[in-house]
Amino acid sequence: MNASDRTPADLLRSALAADPARPLVTFYDDATGERVELSVATFANWVAKTANLLQGDLAAEPGDRLALLLPAHWQSAVWLLACASVGVHADVQGDPAAADLVVSGPDALEAARACSGERVALALRPLGGRFPQPPAGFTDYAVEVPGQGDRFAPFAPVDADSPALSAGGTELTGAALVERARAEAGRLGLEPGGRLLSGLAYDSWEGLAAGLYAPLAVGASVVLCRNLDRLAPDALAQRTESERVTVTVR
Incomplete structure (x- = not known):
């Protein structure tokens, strides 16, 4: 990655420029048997569509707080980078009542109703499937995102020194997030081209x-x-071998 990258969105742009075809996120759900592999290019396309939905249809602005009530999932990763692309502060498992908008999985819909702003629901079904019956009061992500544009440009430049992420009591600006992510990779012994398995x-x-x-x-x-x-x-052990994992975190 480039030393000049200062936000997560910068990191994704650099990854796309370097090798768009390489895998970036491989997702398994061992409760359903689902496996999804997204290249850098495919992941970036999902991020662009989601950022366009966030900035356009949902009217989110830089500095807005988004409560992200989602589990570890490839679509959660997409939303995190979409927030970074727009300049929205992603508050992971944050209080919906204190947020400007909320994005919820199927298990957190009741809690998400405390948000007075825009509400988006994700069914988290295989292949990004929609809800059989859309939850009342929510935008169904799987219905709205396919029609969004494949390229994204923010209305205003993203400030790398503004809050970008809150999680587990930690709040980070975009620049601090990038710095800590690089340090964490070093601590884990993760190198370029490596494969990290995380549970x-x-x-x-x-x-x-x-x-x-x-x-x-x-x-x-x-x-x-x-x-x-x-x-x-x-x-x-078989997965670790077949996926060419170099680092495991559980």
Whole structure:
């Protein structure tokens, strides 16, 4: 990655310029058997569409706080980078009542109703499927995102020194996030081209760093595993080998 990158969105742009075809996020859900692999280019396309939805249809502005009530999931990673692209402060597992808008998975819809602003719901079904019946009072992400533009340009430049992420009591600016992500990659021994398997939840800086930001910061990739505790040890060993994992965090 480039030394001049100061926001997560900068990191993604650099990854796209360097090698758009390489894998970036490989997602497993060991409760459903789902596996999804996204190249840098495919992931960036989802981010662009989601950022356009966020900035356009949802009228989010830099500095707005978004409560992100989602588990460790590839679509959660997309939303984190979409927020960074717009300049929205992503408050992971934050209080919806204190947020300008909320993005919720199916298990947090009741809590999400406390938000007085825009509400977006994700079904988290395989292949990005929509809700069979859209929840009342919410925009169904899977319905709205496909029609969004494939390229994104923010209405205003993103300030790298503004709050970008809150998680588990830690609040970081975009610049501080990038710096800490690089440091975390070094601590984990993650090198460019490496593959990090993470079974950590997206509810702390450690989980978010391992499950997205550290691999992105150094030109590596992540094998993000939800419900990893359901996987037998021999199956985990097989996955580690087949996915060419170089670092494991559980």
